[in-house]
Amino acid sequence: MTDFVQSARHTTEALRDLFEATPLQRNDHLSARYGAEIWLKREDLTPVRSYKLRGAFNAMRKMRAARPDLxxxxxxxxxxxxxxxxxxxxxxxxxxxxxxxxxxxxxxxxxxxxxxxxxxxxxxxxxxxxxxxxxxxxxxxxxxAHFLSPFDDPDVIEGQASVAVEVLDQLGRAPDLVILPVGGGGLASGVTRYLRAAAPGTAFRFVEPAGGASLRAALEAGAPVTLPRINSFVDGAAVARLGTHTFDALKWADPAQVLLAPEDRICITMLEMLNVEGIVLEPAGALSVDVLPVLADEIRGKTVVCVTSGGNFDFERLPEVKERAQRYSGLKKYFILRMPQRPGALREFLNMLGPQDDITRFEYLKKSARNFGSVLIGIETKQAGQFALLAERMNEAGFAYRDITGDEALAEFLI
Missing domain, CATH: 3.40.50.1100 (Rossmann fold)
Structure with missing residues (x-):
């Protein structure tokens, strides 16, 4: 461990040829909300807007030292x-x-x-x-040529450990807790290996997207396993199989230390960080902040470092992020409604809506039935409780409907 600590420090010094240490910023908004000292390690502010440059640089540096001809x-x-x-x-x-x-x-x-x-x-x-x-x-x-792995390489892992070196230097003391996003495990491997030696009192929590929990699966199985299916929305952390080297570095962890973040909930965190703090995070970059509400009781009064791992967000995805956030928050729902084919039926339905309800989608799916027509309707509201009132009104009026908001198969085809 001592050799790794020294080597990681040398790597960090070498990195200064490329860029200055990324900021470690105390976030007043999050600190006040959770009654804790919440610090953000802003890896979204490297020259390439993610921590990946660290590992790639170190692996390339070491390979060239060993093989100058490469x-x-x-x-x-x-x-x-x-x-x-x-x-x-x-x-x-x-x-x-x-x-x-x-x-x-x-x-x-x-x-x-x-x-x-x-x-x-x-x-x-x-x-x-x-x-x-x-x-x-x-x-x-x-x-x-030399294949440069994104995470499953000892030199890449050592490069990512430079994040931890900077955190200790910038904070001036060991944090109580470090929250790390996990994809293939390179960042988590490097940071934990360094801090377990240099700051043994620091605790860790790992965060994976719910649709790509390769670390938790590996810890539960005792070896890396290949997930049969992953959700690619959190593209920076949606990895089907943890690396061999990264598993060796993380196999000490308890599966209970691995938290899963639902993809749609991550969207709420991304929007909040953008709208309240002006911080642009990609889905993987928001993972560490996303689980703070889950840890609220545990972190009160403590010093917590969240690694915001990347900010390469394509703003063309913003409408999708907003849509997912609204659906998770219960502020937007989609229904298939059987609309009676009689005069005044549509007006009757519209009168059921509250003053803050807005129709965002209205499309006839079936127009050939003589008595009823199937309608896809999307409704957005300001208060999630409004949908319970709407359901009550539709039931009283005898309107047949189906809430398809959480139906992935139907949503994929219709929404």
Whole structure:
């Protein structure tokens, strides 16, 4: 452990060639809400707007020291790892080949190209990441290049530990609790390995998206397991299988220390951080803040560090984020309503709505029935309790309806 601590400090010093330490900021809004000292480690403010640059830089630095002749690195990524590697390739003046799925948004492709410049080549292949990964690894073997893993690499893990080095230096003392987002486990592995040696009194909580809980699954099984299905909304942390090296670094953890964040609830946190604090976070970057309400009793009076791991958010996704947040909060619902085909039926239904209810979607799904027509209706309100009143009125009037807000299959096709 002592060797790791020293090595992580050396890595942190070397990183200063790329960027200054990211801010550790006390958040007054969150601190007042929870009666605690809430500090945000702003990894969303690195040059590539995520912590991934740290691991990519360290792995590349160490490989070049061991093999000075090595000048070609390869990775597969649709997001932050690609941008971190591109930046590092340009810094070291080495060649980088970055494989990305064909479905990668153009904004992410353009940002990766901007960071890497002439040092990198982007190859678009595969509709799904597994296909992209297989193609990149085959190419890497053919070219004799070095494959740069996004998380499952000891040097990448050591690079991510620099986050913990900076936290202790900036805070001037050990925090009571550090909350870490988890995808493949690289950040959590590096930070916990460093702090367990340098600040053994610090406790940890890990946060995974509910649709990608690979750490909890691995801890419960005693080994990494492949999740049969993941929800890709939290794209920076939706990983189907924890890494081998990262599991070795985290296998001491209790599954109870791993908290799951529902994807729609994360959207509420993202909007609050944007609207109240002016902080732009991607879904994975909001994970550590999202679980604060769950930990409210535990953290009162304590010093808590939340690592906001990334801010690469495409604002074209903002309507989806708002929609998810409203549905989770109970402020927006979708119904399939059987509308009687008689004069005055629509007016009768509209009179059931309250003064703060707003129809955001109205579409006939079936118009051929003589007596009834099926209508898809979306309603937005200011108070979640309004929907209970609406349901009561529809039941009294004999309107048949079905709430499909939480039906993923129907929502995917209709909403």
């Amino acid at each position: 000048g070609h690195f390869v990775c597969a990524s649709a997001g932050n790892h690609a941008q971190g590697m591109a930046y590092a390739c340009r810094h070291f003046g080495v060649r980088g080949t970055i494989f990305m799925p064909v479905t990668t948004p153009q904004q992410k492709i353009d940002k990766t190209r901007t960071f890497g410049g002439a040092a990198i080549e982007i190859v678009l292949t595969g509709d799904y990441f597994d296909q992209t990964l297989a193609a990149s690894q085959a190419y890497c073997r053919d070219q004799g």
